[in-house]
Amino acid sequence: MRRVVIIGGGHNGLISAAYLARAGLDVTLLEARDTLGGACVTEEVMPGFRASTCAFVLGLVRPEIISDLRLREHGLRLYSSPDALAFSTDTAGNRFFMWKEPDRTLREIKKRFGPRDADAFVEFGVHMQRLSAIMRPMLMQPPLPLSGFIREFEQRESMDLFQRFVTGSVADLLDHYFDSDMLKGFLAFSGMVSVHGAPSTPGTAYVLAHHSVGEFEGQFGKWGFAKGGVGALSASIAASATAHGATLRSSCTVDHVDVRNGKARGVVLTDGEEIAADIVLSNADPKRSLLQLVGREHLPEEMVRGIEDYDVRGSQCRVLVAVDRLPQYVGMPEGKGPQHNGHAFLSPDLGAYEDAFDRARQGQLPVDPVVELTIDSVREPDLVPEDRHMIVTGVQQLPFELAGRTWDDARQDLIDLVLRRLYEHAPNLRGAVLGTHAITPLDLEREYGLTGGNIYHGAMSVNQLLENRPGSGLGGYHTPIDGFYLCGSGTHPGGGVMGASGYNAAMAVLTAHGMPTPRPWGHEHTLRTLRRRGLEDALHAAYAAPGLRRIINGAARQRWLRPFTSLGTRRPGGKG
Numbered sequence: 199m200r201r202v203v204i205i206g207g208g209h210n211g212l213i214s215a216a217y218l219a220r221a222g223l224d225v226t227l228l229e230a231r232d233t234l235g236g237a238c239v240t241e242e243v244m245p246g247f248r249a250s251t252c253a254f255v256l257g258l259v260r261p262e263i264i265s266d267l268r269l270r271e272h273g274l275r276l277y278s279s280p281d282a283l284a285f286s287t288d289t290a291g292n293r294f295f296m297w298k299e300p301d302r303t304l305r306e307i308k309k310r311f312g313p314r315d316a317d318a319f320v321e322f323g324v325h326m327q328r329l330s331a332i333m334r335p336m337l338m339q340p341p342l343p344l345s346g347f348i349r350e351f352e353q354r355e356s357m358d359l360f361q362r363f364v365t366g367s368v369a370d371l372l373d374h375y376f377d378s379d380m381l382k383g384f385l386a387f388s389g390m391v392s393v394h395g396a397p398s399t400p401g402t403a404y405v406l407a408h409h410s411v412g413e414f415e416g417q418f419g420k421w422g423f424a425k426g427g428v429g430a431l432s433a434s435i436a437a438s439a440t441a442h443g444a445t446l447r448s449s450c451t452v453d454h455v456d457v458r459n460g461k462a463r464g465v466v467l468t469d470g471e472e473i474a475a476d477i478v479l480s481n482a483d484p485k486r487s488l489l490q491l492v493g494r495e496h497l498p499e500e501m502v503r504g505i506e507d508y509d510v511r512g513s514q515c516r517v518l519v520a521v522d523r524l525p526q527y528v529g530m531p532e533g534k535g536p537q538h539n540g541h542a543f544l545s546p547d548l549g550a551y552e553d554a555f556d557r558a559r560q561g562q563l564p565v566d567p568v569v570e571l572t573i574d575s576v577r578e579p580d581l582v583p584e585d586r587h588m589i590v591t592g593v594q595q596l597p598f599e600l601a602g603r604t605w606d607d608a609r610q611d612l613i614d615l616v617l618r619r620l621y622e623h624a625p626n627l628r629g630a631v632l633g634t635h636a637i638t639p640l641d642l643e644r645e646y647g648l649t650g651g652n653i654y655h656g657a658m659s660v661n662q663l664l665e666n667r668p669g670s671g672l673g674g675y676h677t678p679i680d681g682f683y684l685c686g687s688g689t690h691p692g693g694g695v696m697g698a699s700g701y702n703a704a705m706a707v708l709t710a711h712g713m714p715t716p717r718p719w720g721h722e723h724t725l726r727t728l729r730r731r732g733l734e735d736a737l738h739a740a741y742a743a744p745g746l747r748r749i750i751n752g753a754a755r756q757r758w759l760r761p762f763t764s765l766g767t768r769r770p771g772g773k774g
Contacts, residue, residue: 200220200477201226201474201476202218202229202477202479202649203477203478203479204218204227204479204481205288205465205478205479205480206479206480206481206647207231207234207235207236207446207481208237208238208432209236209432210700211236211700212234212439212700213267213435213697213700213701213704214343214598214700215227217267217700217708217716218444218708219443225444225719226444226446226473226475227444227447228447228451228452228473229449231646232449233448234436234446235387235428235433236252236481236647237646238252238429238695239251239427239432240426240428240581241429244518244520244633247581247582247583247586247623247633248427248588248668249518249575249581249590250428250572250574251518251590252653253695253771254427254572255421255428256423256428257413257414257421258275258694259415259695259697259720260429261416262289262701263697263701266676267434267435267438270434274431275425275426276422276423277299277425278297278420278421278423279298279423280296281297281298281419282296282298282537282539282540283395283421284541284543285537285543286380286383286546287528287542287543287545288380290528290768291530293537294307294311294380294381294384299757300323300419300754301754301763303319303753304320311376311378314377314378315381316755318383319376320750321375321741321747322673322740323767324737324738324741325359325363325420326363327734327767328356328359329359330418331734331735332347332351332354332356332411333410333691335689335728336724338698338702339671339702339703339719340719341663341667341726344666347664350728354735363403363407363410364403364404365403365660367397367399367400368386368390368397368399368403369382369397369398369548370398371406372397379548380547382548383548383551385406387570388405388408389402389403390402390404390594390595391405391514392594392658393512393657394511394595396551396552397552398624401659401660404659404663405658407690408437408694412694416768417767417768418767420543423574427581439653444639451468452465452466452470455478455491455493455679456472456474457492457679460680461680462478462680462681465473467609477681479682480686481685481700482647483648484505484509485649486649486689487686488505488646492677492679496679497677497678497679497725498678501669501670501672508688509659510652510656511598511656512652512657513597514593515639515642516636517613517634517636518591518636519589519616519633520586520588520634521627521630522585522587523747524585524625525538525620525623525624525626526624526625527623528624528625529543539576541570541572542570542573544570544571544619544620544622547568548587553566554567554596556595558595560597560601561601561602561613563596563611563615564593564596564615567593567595567619568571568593569592569593569619569620570591570593571589571591573588573590574588575587586632588735593615596651598643604640605641608638613634613636615732639651639689653687654694655693656687656733658692665690667690668684668689669687673689673690675702675706684703685699685700685704687699689702702719707718726751733765734766737766
């Protein structure tokens with residue numbers, strides 16, 4: 199039986215472990231922290247207060263993985279907000295809800311921003327689905343070259359979408375569709391995650407487009423949560439892996455990969471323990487995996503230069519705030535409401551993102567950052583003490599290195615900045631704060647092993663996608679070291695709690711050793727799948743006809759047509 203060692207117990211490493219153990223290999227996974235899950239964890243950050251500390255929403259995890267690994271049988275319970283998926287507000291009380299029901303969202307947009315933006319939202323959604331129809335078949339397959347990716351847009355006569363959603367900027371993308379600054383600011387946020395750039399930076403539109411491949415419970419454009427926090431997802435994958443015989447060890451730090459005569463022979467822990475293996479996978483980011491764990495001396499000089507140049511810029515923070523009351527947002531009615539149930543955004547504005555990036559380039563904190571937040575304790579009171587809540591906030595576009603000081607020096611300034619933004623939007627929180635916990639960009643590297651504080655294991659820029667992620671000669675998950683593979687988000691298809699990188703790395707191992715895979719895996723299968731045309735293509739063709747476009751725009755806003763219009767956002771295969 200072939201022995202496999204996996205370095206790192208993030209969700210991708212756990213997924214690789216589960217699939218390889220399921221295939222009958224002898225798998226041992228080693229995690230440096232005392233908790234499995236990497237950045238996909240639920241942690242107690244203050245006595246009695248548990249929360250999702252890094253990732254906190256789920257909308258990208260592949261349903262095939264949920265099904266293959268029987269994660270529901272291993273304790274995974276997914277659910278969505280009972281009403282609002284998202285909420286956006288500013289200090290003047292202007293606000294916008296994105297509801298679970300698309301027709302309700304469209305009526306809200308029409309009421310607040312006008313009929314043109316409501317129609318544009320439908321068009322935007324149709325184009326995002328068209329984009330997804332091209333991207334989705336590539337996710338759980340070996341990466342195509344960029345030329346092959348472009349060819350798919352050409353064959354669908356959709357190069358306008360490629361230029362808009364892949365090589366364009368977030369600002370130009372949203373200006374193409376919408377008039378409302380508030381709506382553009384809200385939609386821009388997903389394009390700013392782990393980005394060293396601003397909405398005006400070319401290529402940032404792809405990060406937003408990356409989220410078009412997501413779904414929740416088989417429905418496009420939705421996201422949700424795991425009961426018990428996102429750590430419950432990692433726990434269910436771990437349970438599946440152990441059920442198939444994998445050994446999962448925490449508090450085990452790997453010092454280096456044992457490389458002899460160009461082959462990975464196992465790993466050596468920091469305490470000196472040696473673990474022999476025929477195959478080694480690393481869930482760490484590419485820089486850490488290749489330059490530190492393997493070592494420059496074992497790699498071609500050209501590859502070393504390429505990995506040294508691999509862009510990991512683009513960081514963020516989390517500030518967790520324990521409170522004794524829910525935020526009462528300016529202009530909102532008192533009491534618990536839909537504004538507390540989903541993913542909230544405070545003053546999302548294109549100008550604020552631009553200003554934040556200008557400050558980041560100078561090594562400075564932003565002045566008035568856009569703040570995202572969730573309050574899991576509203577939906578799951580047992581995560582916190584009675585009558586208490588935990589607000590998990592996030593700020594993007596932060597510098598990894600500050601000018602003239604360290605993040606440890608700036609920790610309290612960061613907390614104070616986030617608290618000020620909370621108070622400006624919810625004044626009732628003054629005097630309500632019971633404690634805070636900050637996770638700075640440096641903490642993301644130091645505590646969670648994310649080089650540069652980049653949660654995607656590297657920038658999601660066009661030159662670091664597909665076959666070129668993380669670099670030339672590394673796009674197939676294998677490396678120049680015989681038996682050494684990469685399985686983290688620094689490989690295709692990239693970041694987010696998706697699991698496709700871990701799946702693909704496991705498939706690469708099985709294929710290399712002549713073992714069967716759960717489904718066809720290879721370029722030929724990808725191209726055959728792309729030749730098929732589905733509902734998204736039919737919807738795109740219908741929407742291109744002016745007469746049908748008017749009918750679709752009107753029908754999409756009708757509550758009574760919801761059973762029919764929801765079919766337009768149903769993903770092939772349905773519920774995972």
